[in-house]
Each structure stands twice: as structure tokens, then as C-alpha cells.
Amino acid sequence: MKLVKDTVASIVFKLSIGGYDGEVIEVVKENEPFEFVFGKDIMLKSFEDRLQGLEIGEQFKFVIPKEEAYGTYLPEMQVEFEKQFLIDQIDNPEVIEEEIVLDNYLPMQDEEGNDLSGKITYIDEKIVKLDFNHPLADLDLYFEGKVLSMRPANAQEIMDGRIFEPTQWVETGPDEPKTCSF
Helix, strand or coil, rough: CCCCEEEEEEEEEEEEEEECCCCEEEEEEECCCCEEECCCCCCCHHHHHHCCEECCCCCEEEEEEEHHHCCCHHHHHHEEEEHHCCCHHHHCCCHHHHCCCCCCCEEECCCCEEEEEEEEEECCCCEEEEEEECCCCCCCCEEEEEEEEEEECCCCHHHHHCCCCCEEECCCCCCCCEECCC
């Protein structure tokens, strides 16, 4: 079997920046492999392009240049907000001091309803500056890994693009029906 669209892949990998021997950003090990539905735009297209056609047990090693990864760093993606505006957006006033701190990421939405995440890079009494560039912008990504397993995706996985977790039935007692947990 080869890794193609609508296949559930289980892989391990090491992601580095600055070269294969550079700074390690993420390591996924065999005891907790990364699983995804291939061809559903869950991963970077350039990542999937390099994995396509691999077989179980096959190792991979490739670079994704920044232009095919998260692009170049754009200074215009740094946006200033009035601090009070951000405070007004937080539902729970007790967590404001925990949320509006340097290097924290604030979830937001643009005008079209797309989810964004901005890293707080500056705070003063009136202004908070958020950086909406991806944390890996301007970086080439170095991957080394292995395909552990794969299987055809089921209809639900193909539709949702997410791994289907089987239902588990839990015994509740002799006089009560089983309950379903997800």
C-alpha cells in the first residue's frame, strides 16, 4: 500500500530549523505517532507532496523551503490594538492579567470569520501590539522521519478530514444500560 489521498497515515518525525542538525522544533516518537488523513489539507501541501507514494516502513528526509512552508515574515502582520479594546473582547475579566502578557498568543478572528492567533510582542498602558506572522515564517523546515503504518480512511474520515475514534461502551452497573464515551 502506498500513501495516497484518503489514506490514514501514522508517522514519526523530527522537525528542525537551520539544517538537519539545527535547532529541533518538534519530535514525534513511535509511542505517540502523528496520525492524519492524507490529502485533506490538514498538513502543508508541500509536506504531503513529499510523502505521497511512500510505503510502510519507508524513511523520509527533505527540506521545505520557507516559500513552500509558512512564507516570509511580513512586518505589516504586526498590528497595534488599544489595550481597552482587547480587554473588552475577553469574556472572563478575571483572566485578563493572565491573557494579556508578553509572548502569549491571543485567539482572534478576521472580518471573514477566519481564526487567527496573534503573539503579544509589546504592551504599555494604552497599546498592545500583536504579531500575526506564523511562528515558523521565514524558516526552511528540515524533516526526517518514517512511515509507521497506513490504512484506507473510512467514509467519516474522508468527509471530516479527521481520524475517527471508535466508540467505547462503558459498563455502568448491573441495572443500568451501557453508556457511550468518545
